[in-house]
Every structure is written in structure tokens, then in C-alpha cells.
Amino acid sequence: MNDFQFQNTTKVYFGKDQLGHLHGEVLKYGKSVLVVYGGGSIKKIGLYDKVIKELKENNIEVYELAGVEPNPRHTTVNKGAKICKDNHITSILGIGGGSTIDASKAIAALTLADTDNIWDLVEKKVAWNNALPVLAMPTIASTGSEMDKSCVIANVEKGVKSGINGDILRPKAAFLDPTNTFSVSAKQTACGGFDIMAHLFDMNYFVNSDKYPLQFNVVQTLLRTVREQLPIAIKEPENYAARATMLWVASWALNSFCTSGYKTQAQLHALEQFSSTYDMTHGLALAIITPKWMTYLLNKDETVVADFARFGLNVMGIQDQGDDMANAKAGIVALQSFIKDELHLPTSLSEVGINDEKFDELKVKACYGQDALPRAYRSLSQKDCLNIYKMCL
Template structure:
């Protein structure tokens, strides 16, 4: 176990009807708010009306910026930055899922950054000069990205369709309202993609080369099993509060950095997937369900015992230890079967993507980087082979 610091100041406000507390929480940090959201879903499910009511009750001034799409766009981020500066806004409230939250974080960072915000995403060393951002709050409607209490933000630049991330404590939300009821109306595919994203965050942390991390291994395994068990139930009974609550809380804990402690995660699969969703604009969770099995097939020999542990503890594979590869590939089959049960793709061909651009995506993945991943440090040729395994 390596040395670590753990810090997460995000206040979690969890439960029924908690949207009504948004205005009160914001008033602790600011008075002039950018209300940031996506399309019509937050209005259709009533969350928008509850949030606006809470803002008015606190006497807060607010300006709205809607239009966030999956794989949130840099152009809208720049629009939000200008709105904040023009209206002297001092708080950004994200109402929605991970894309809205990531966009809000980028706006909050961009307002305080002296250069163009995209510089931070292309060159993470510049984050050292970002000492503050506008405070951000969240009303979560889609459990998936875990961005509601994380250091991360991922944005797509339409010029070149590069998808890149930042990680910095200054964009950790000040609070996050989590009402499982707000996820009742999610389409089944969006629920499935969200579960895939949560599970991927757990696997990225789990597959480490750092020894003696049994405590966090077991925390991650418990979270994984929670998602494996509850996500299919959410598809069968969308209005089951208890099921939705398990998923929503598991998603937040999966990505608030608690499960990073003492270990170095991988994150190669996320970088590899970002090129797929950046080029083809597919759902991030769907891209992850395609990439992860292929990544596993390519890297498992780097530490086969970690994969054996994962197979036994998470997927209950109980085969003879004499054939380790059989255990690993049985686990991969069970993971793929879970994805399929959830209605998710497990091959590029499942989403009508062929081999035409996989070399291009592998090369683009390396732009601004020396490698991706930590379990095995991957270069462009390695990424190309993983894409081939995903066909």
C-alpha cells in the first residue's frame, strides 16, 4: 500500500425530496447562479421546477444555460464561461448527470483560468496554476459518472473530436443532492449505461499492480457486487426506490476517490473508450462495455493472480487453480453475459463500428501522452490490438 492523502469536501444530501434544499445550500457560497442542465428530461420529471422554486425561495439570481449533450462539448463550456463573466455569476449549479456536471466543472474552472480552458484538458501540468474555480453544486438525476463528488471532468472538443479529462480538487462540488426518485424515469438503456460506467470506475481502481491493498480490494468488490445485483433489478422495476438508492450511492462512492486510497489504478480503458465516443458519439457506458473485455484479454498476463481474485470474489468462478487462463476467460464470459443481460454492446460491431478508423483512434489516443494505463503501460500499437480484439 502506497502513501496517500484523502480529501473530499463534497456534502452529500441524500434521499427523497432533497432537491428543495439546493437553494439553501447555494446561499452558503454565492448569490448569482448559472443554472446548467441538458434537455427536457429535468423538466419532464419535475426536478427543474423543484430546483427553480428552491432558488427563488432563497432570493437567488440565476441565468440558465441548457443544451448539454452526452460527451459534453467545449463550445457550450466556452459559452457558459462568457455568461458567468458577463453576468458576474458566482456559482454554477449542475442539474443532470455526469455530462452536465463535467460541463459545469469546466465552466467553473474556465472562469478563473487566465487562458483558454481547453489548455487545462490538453496539458494537465497547467492545472498547477489553477488555484481556484467557481463553486459548483449538483442535483443528480443520473447515477453513472460519479462526477457529483469527484475531482474529474471530461470534455469533448468538436475541433478534432478529442475527448480529454482533468482531475483537480478545486472542482469538487460543494454539495450534491442525490434523490433516487429522480432516476425513475430514465430510459432502460441509460440506466444500463450508467451501471456500466459505475462498474468501470470500480474496475479501473481494482486492477492495480500495487500489493497489500486488501482492504480497498474488498470495498471495491462489495460495490461491484452491489451494481451487478441491483442494476438488472432497476431494469425490471424502475420505480423501486431501494434498488435505485443502492445504485445511486454506489455510483457516488465508486468515484469520490475513497477507493483510490493506497493504490494506483489503471484508467487505460477509459482513455481508449474516449476515442470511440469522441469519434462516434456513442454513450460512454456502452463504449466501456465494449472496451473492458478486450482490455482484459490483452493485459491479464501482467498479473494473472489479480484477475483470478477478481473472478473468484466478484463473479464466483470456482474452477481448478491448475488452469488459470480458464478461470480468467470464464470471468470475462460472465462479465460479457452481464453486459448483454443489461442490453449493452460488447463488440464494436454491435454498434455498427468497423475496423476503418481503429488505427486512427489508437494514434489519437496517444496525442499529448507517452502512454495510457498503469496495469500495463500501453502505446499506440497496444491500443490498436485492443481495438482489434473489440471488433
């Protein structure tokens, strides 16, 4: 196990009756807050009114940034930071999905940086080491950004997604109310759930290193929990137990505990270049790629057989086929069926109207401009990435 430091400083308020603590958290840092949200779903479910009332009744000055995109754009972050600078705002509250919370983190860092463009921080043209305090209120079980120290931003001018990270970006407090996820559509619930699985695959389960029993077994349990609870949340959107479980799993998938001692690989997330290029849902793209990636590796590298067999048996719950290769193949089939029949998601790019026109461009991005994907679970060249993309058609 590699040396590591672990400190997650996010205070979590979990449950239906925690909103009354919001003003106290905001007032720790000052008397003003920028409320960041997306397309307005928080208004439809009544959450917006509750939050604004809670803040204003406690004499907190409220500013707003609405319309954050599903893949938050760097221009939106720049706009939010300008609001904060112009009005001397003392904290930021991100309400919504991971994109909104990621945007809030980026705004927090940019506000205190010596530039007006977040991409200067992403490209390390401008140093930064401080940020406004961020509070998070997720309304979907997905990225786990509410306890994480990273953020990802899309630069549509360059056609790339990248980000910044640092402990200072970790939200000071997170308000996790499962009832705020009741209105999330079946498709978005499924996409968010698969994003959770991909985080667990990338951060711990499929890594090119020793498996550390504590972290690995926790991750395997989290994966199995998603497999069991996600279909329930899709079928019964107001099932509190299922929604609560998914929301809590999302936070644990990315709160740094599961990655402690590991050098993370994030191979699937590197391959997933479609959401920034085509503005498609990140979790959906991962759901299309993952079974094809597994199949490709299984045919290319026999050293993955044991890992994929364990996945089939211990996560997907397949019947033991008698040998590792058969179990590995059955596990991939079970995953594909899970995506199609229980999550009701497309399983190919052609189903969502994407062809191979930009594959040559995407393979370069997947490898970060290098000949092969660095620190990969297994070695993948640009040609390998291209072949996987073709399998996704």
C-alpha cells in the same frame, strides 16, 4: 501503500426530501446561480420546476445554460463561462448526468481564469487555481462526478477528450435523490452502471501495484453490488432500493477513497476513444471494450491470471473451476453474458455501426501519442491497442 492526503469536502444530501436544503447551499456563496442541464429530461420529470421554484422563492437570481451534450463540448463550456462572467454569477448548479456536472466544473474554473477558452486550461497554456462553487444534482447513477474533483470535456475540433482536475472543483454539496433516476431508460441505466464498474476496474481493482486490503475489499464489494443491483434497476426502474444503491455506489466509485494510496492506471478509459470520435455513449463503449481487453491480456500475459480468476469468483460469482486459468476464462465469459443478457447492451462495434476506419488514429490517442500506454495495468503498445480494437469488431 503510497503516501496520500484524503479530504472529500462534498456534503451529500441523500434521499427524497432534501431539495429544501438547496437554497441554503446556494446562499452560502451569493445570491445568483447558473443552472446547467442537458436536453430537457429534467423538465419532463418535473425536477426543473421544483428546483427553479426553490431558488426563486428564496430570492436567488437564476440564469440557465441548457443543452449540454452527452460528451460536453468545449464550446459549450466557453458559452457557460461567458454567462457567468457577464452576470457576475456566484455559484453553479449542475443537474443531470456526469457530462452536465463535468461541464459545470469546467465552467466554474474557466469563469475565474484569465482566458475565454477552456482548452487553454486543459493544455496548461493558462494557469488556474480557483473556481466558482459547484453544486451537483445527478439524475443518473454513472460517473460519480458529484463527489469527484475531475472533469472531462470533448474538443470536437481536435477529436479528443481531456480535462482538468483539482480539489477546488469538487462539488460543495450534492443532492442525491434516487427518484430522479426512475425515468432513466434501461439502456442508459445499463451504460451508466457499466461506467461505474469501469471506474472501479481502472482506479483500484486492476492496477499494477500491491492490493491494499481496505480499499481493495471495498472496491470488490462495490463491484459485486453493481452486478447484483444493476439488473434489478433495469427490470424495475422504480425500485427505490436498487436505484438508491446504484446512485450511492456511483459516488463511492470516484470520491477518492478507493484510490487513496494508489497511483491509478485508467487503462480502460484510455482505450475508450470511441465516445469522443463517434459521439457514442461512454459506458457502452467501455462495455464493448472490457471483455476483449481482458481476453487479450489473458492470452498475452500470464501474470493477469490470478487477478482475473479472483474477479470471476468474487465479483461474477462463478463456480470454482479448479484452477486459476479456468476461473479467469469463466469470469470473462460471465462478464460477457452479463453485458449481453442482463444489461441488454451490444457486445461489438459492428452492432453500433463502427468499423476499423479510424483504428490507426485511435491507437495513437489511446497511448497519448507515445509508443505505449503509460502507467498501464500491463504494458500495452499501440499495436496491442489496435489488436484489441480489432477484437471489438
